[in-house]
Amino acid sequence: MKDSAYKILAESISKFFKTPQYLILFVSDKCWMKCKHCWFNEEWKCENSQGKTLTFDELKNLSESVKRIMFLSITGGEAFGRDDIVEIVNLFTSNGKTKRFQIPTSGFLTSQILAKTERILISNPGIPFRVDISLDGNEEVHDNVRSCKGSFKNATNTIRELDKLKKKFDWFDVGVITTISNFNQNIVEEMSAIVEEIHPDGEWMVNIVRGRARDARAGDVEITNYDKAQELIRMKREKNAAGNHSGHFTAKWLSAKNVVRRKVISDILQNKKEGGACTAGSFGGVIFADGSVYPCEMLDKTYGNLRDYNFDLTKMWNSSKGTEIRKWIQDNKCICTQECFLSTNILIQPQLWPSLIYERIKLK
Numbered sequence: 001m002k003d004s005a006y007k008i009l010a011e012s013i014s015k016f017f018k019t020p021q022y023l024i025l026f027v028s029d030k031c032w033m034k035c036k037h038c039w040f041n042e043e044w045k046c047e048n049s050q051g052k053t054l055t056f057d058e059l060k061n062l063s064e065s066v067k068r069i070m071f072l073s074i075t076g077g078e079a080f081g082r083d084d085i086v087e088i089v090n091l092f093t094s095n096g097k098t099k100r101f102q103i104p105t106s107g108f109l110t111s112q113i114l115a116k117t118e119r120i121l122i123s124n125p126g127i128p129f130r131v132d133i134s135l136d137g138n139e140e141v142h143d144n145v146r147s148c149k150g151s152f153k154n155a156t157n158t159i160r161e162l163d164k165l166k167k168k169f170d171w172f173d174v175g176v177i178t179t180i181s182n183f184n185q186n187i188v189e190e191m192s193a194i195v196e197e198i199h200p201d202g203e204w205m206v207n208i209v210r211g212r213a214r215d216a217r218a219g220d221v222e223i224t225n226y227d228k229a230q231e232l233i234r235m236k237r238e239k240n241a242a243g244n245h246s247g248h249f250t251a252k253w254l255s256a257k258n259v260v261r262r263k264v265i266s267d268i269l270q271n272k273k274e275g276g277a278c279t280a281g282s283f284g285g286v287i288f289a290d291g292s293v294y295p296c297e298m299l300d301k302t303y304g305n306l307r308d309y310n311f312d313l314t315k316m317w318n319s320s321k322g323t324e325i326r327k328w329i330q331d332n333k334c335i336c337t338q339e340c341f342l343s344t345n346i347l348i349q350p351q352l353w354p355s356l357i358y359e360r361i362k363l364k
């Protein structure tokens with residue numbers, strides 16, 4: 001009964017909104033790093049990518065086929081590596097089309113990231129925008145995980161400089177994200193202290209390795225270490241209310257959601273959570289740099305390539321293939337720890353709403 005309801009709901013969401021409202025858009029498949037925990041690695045690209053990255057004109061066609069996006073994550077590889085990243089953002093934010101957006105980055109080329117971020121902020125006054133910088137350890141561990149000497153120094157410098165920009169633009173937010181992996185799981189307390197020191201007035205989030213990592217050892221993580229990081233974040237938030245999302249009126253709800261999401265991830269890792277009710281493929285979706293459209297990054301099921309649909313995302317999203325994928329996800333009670341979709345899943349899982357409200361009330 002519950003499963004059929006979720007199947008109907010997923011299809012209705014897709015038909016109602018016509019295109020994904022939580023969209024992860026890869027605008028590049030090139031990266032400044034070679035992270036050991038990365039699933040978007042050479043092997044994945046070799047097996048899944050059709051090659052040629054979407055051009056600016058093709059992205060323009062895509063933006064014209066979309067009427068509204070509640071949340072857009074512009075990612076890669078390294079989205080800031082594109083010379084036209086500001087113009088790409090503007091394609092999707094024109095006419096109030098995108099309500100909120102984010103760019104994750106390794107933070108490696110500080111001056112380039114700062115200059116582009118400032119231009120984006122000036123071109124998009126009042127539209128909540130957040131840059132999330134990855135920080136995966138102390139200097140030695142981070143540079144080792146990222147396989148790039150100097151990456152820690154640059155990332156921390158970028159965080160400090162972006163935090164200064166945050167004071168100038170009140171619709172701007174900066175987050176620090178740590179991916180807990182086998183390589184940093186034993187230094188979570190030290191990580192917490194580092195983030196506290198360089199980013200005292202902003203959010204620290206932890207993700208957990210997912211997919212087929214570049215280095216197969218990455219995913220060998222003790223759940224207790226992930227839980228320890230959750231506890232450290234809770235303590236940071238209780239000590240300092242500034243350690244939360246900011247930049248818009250629903251920001252605190254997002255921080256509350258992150259608490260619930262970490263608990264859900266912990267339950268999934270301990271096999272305590274039932275699958276199903278995933279919003280990937282209905283409310284959320286992914287477009288890779290080569291134009292191929294997927295419900296999420298984890299499933300090898302594609303709706304096809306935008307180039308074969310004349311960039312009509314609505315047609316593609318609501319095709320019989322789309323219905324088939326959505327049905328498969330619910331029929332198979334698909335479950336994983338993909339943080340983005342676990343966020344939107346909370347919207348359709350009423351059993352999580354009391355915890356969400358409780359965590360929101362706890363925030364001043």
Ligand code: SF4
Pocket residue numbers: 031032033034035037038039040076077078105106
């Ligand atoms: S995790 Fe991100 S920054 Fe690291 S190699 Fe992969 S895409 Fe690049």
Ligand code: SF4
Pocket residue numbers: 278279280295296297298299329334335336337338341
């Ligand atoms: S549970 Fe994970 S793999 Fe399955 S559809 Fe949702 S995001 Fe994708």
